[in-house]
Amino acid sequence: MKIAEIKTLRLEEYSNICYVQIYTDEGISGLGETFFGAGSVEAWIHDNASPILLGKDPLQIEKNWHSLSSFTGGKSTGSEGRARSAIDVALWDILGKVTNQPLYQLLGGKTRDRVPLYNTCAGNDYTKKISKTGHPSDYKGIGRKGRYEDYEAFMNRADELAVDLLEEGYHGMKIWPFDAFCKGSVTHYITQEELKKGCEPFEKIRKAVGDRIEIMVEMHCRWDLRVAKQIAKALEPYNPFWFEDPIQAFNVEALSEFAHSTHVATASSETVGSIYSYRDICAAKAAEIITFDPTWTGGVTEAKKIIGLTEAHEVSVSTHDCVGPLSFVLDTHLSTYAPNAFIQEATRAFYHGWYSELLTNIPQIRDGYVYTLEGPGLGTELRPEVWKRDDAIIRSSKLSIVD
Structure with a gap:
């Protein structure tokens, strides 16, 4: 079996997503996905990865992964890392189809039949487009109204939102x-007035539902160490579950100082890539929970290693969502398998909104739990009509006869 063609797909409507479909000469194909920097990911796949992979055995996944570990981008989630991740996911999808086994089974089987969920409170179009500020979370996407406009809700009606989430x-x-x-x-710098204003949603939630729901605090790496500590101290009376990415994760010493300054767990981070970054975080005791994104940090191959590394350090994992639908599919396979996974991120606005527009199957969510897909490989495909959309940007690299 050989890799015969590598095709990428981008959609203008969802300009942050890049899909990669890898075809073999035996008619089996695999699907991968990554999010952000979609155009540069596409370019790297065709300009750098395709010349290496075309003609190779797709089942030699570890060998193929290392062959793509280029001179640059080895310890980051930049274009090279995201491209490698999407390719690796597609190769594992092929392996699952060849063996007729779901991905979680290839990894070692289930450690749980269902995974509890928490909801990232974004709206339907959150991060749909590229932010003009350069920071992904600054594109709120609140123009199109839907049933689950959870960003607007937590900013203005956090108490009602908490009740609604508990009911689901x-x-x-x-x-x-x-x-x-x-x-x-x-x-x-943050003012005392801003600190008090930022605490208001937490106060509303606790008054409405008490401690019946956990509150995860997303900080998006947007604060320096001093201000992050200020925010953490202000929020501690509301008993948050974790502080996620309080500061940039690159400085593990500073992150460790933050983690030891509060009794609330520190979660980190989808912003760094490769097992080496997570080794450094674990060794510095800079986080109790690792929130990595497998479609950014190296695909399934690296995810399995990150899970093993963190387990050895008595650190839990909770894979990152709030991106594309295939990433959520992959996350559920990993969370079903990983012994140190305990809760899965979901974005219900995406799940009940546009996820089904792109994939044939998505995991079932029921009563606050997610159940992974059972088909071979990832258990899903891009809908055929997606390839025919007017806003589709498709590029292909093929194995030539000479090769």
């Missing part, structure tokens, strides 16, 4: 009200 069975909710006070990529 969600175990937690993630919110980021302090982003409204950021003055740039990293902010070095």
Whole structure:
């Protein structure tokens, strides 16, 4: 079996997503996905990865992964890392189809039949387009109204939102009200008035539902160490479940200092890539929970290693969502398998909105739990009509006869 063609797909409507479909000479194909920097990911796949992979055995996944570990981007989630991730996911999808086994089974089987969920409180179009500020979370996407406009809800009606989420069975909710006070990529000052304003949604939630729902605090790496500590101290009376990405994760010493300054767990981070970054975080005791994104940090191959590494350090994992639908599919396979996974991120606005527009199958969510797909490989495909959309940008690299 050989890799005969590598095709990428981008959609103008969902300009942050890049899909890669890898075809073999035996008629089996696999699907991968990554999010952000879609155009540069597409270019790297065709200009750098395709010349290496075309003609190779797709089942030699580890060998193929290392062959794509280029001179640059080895420890980051930049274009090279995201492209490698999407390719690796597609190769594991092929392996699942060849063996007629779902991905979680290839990894070692289930450690649980269902995974509890928390909801990231974004709206239907959150991060749909590229943000003009350069920070992904600054594109709120609140123009098109839908049933689950959860960003607007947590900013204005956090108490009602908490009640609604509990009624649907969600175990937690993630919110980021302090982003409204950021003055740039990293902010070095917050006023007392802003601190009090940022705490208001937490106060509303606790008054409405008490401690019946967990509150995850998303901080988007947008604060320096001093201000992050200020925010954490202000929020501790509301008993949040974790502080996610309080500062940039690249400085593990500073992240460790933050983690040891609060009794609330620190979660980090989809912003760094490769097992080496997570080794450094674990060794520095800089986070109790690792929130990695497998479609950014190296695909299934690296995800399995990250899970093993964190388990050895007595650190839990909770894979990152709030991106594309295939990433959510992959996350559920990993969370079903990983012994140290305990809760899965979901974005119900995406799940009940546009996810089904792109994929043939998505995992079932019921009573606050997600059940992974059971088909071979990932268990889903791009809908045939997606390839025929007017806004589709398709590029192909093929194995030549000479090759």
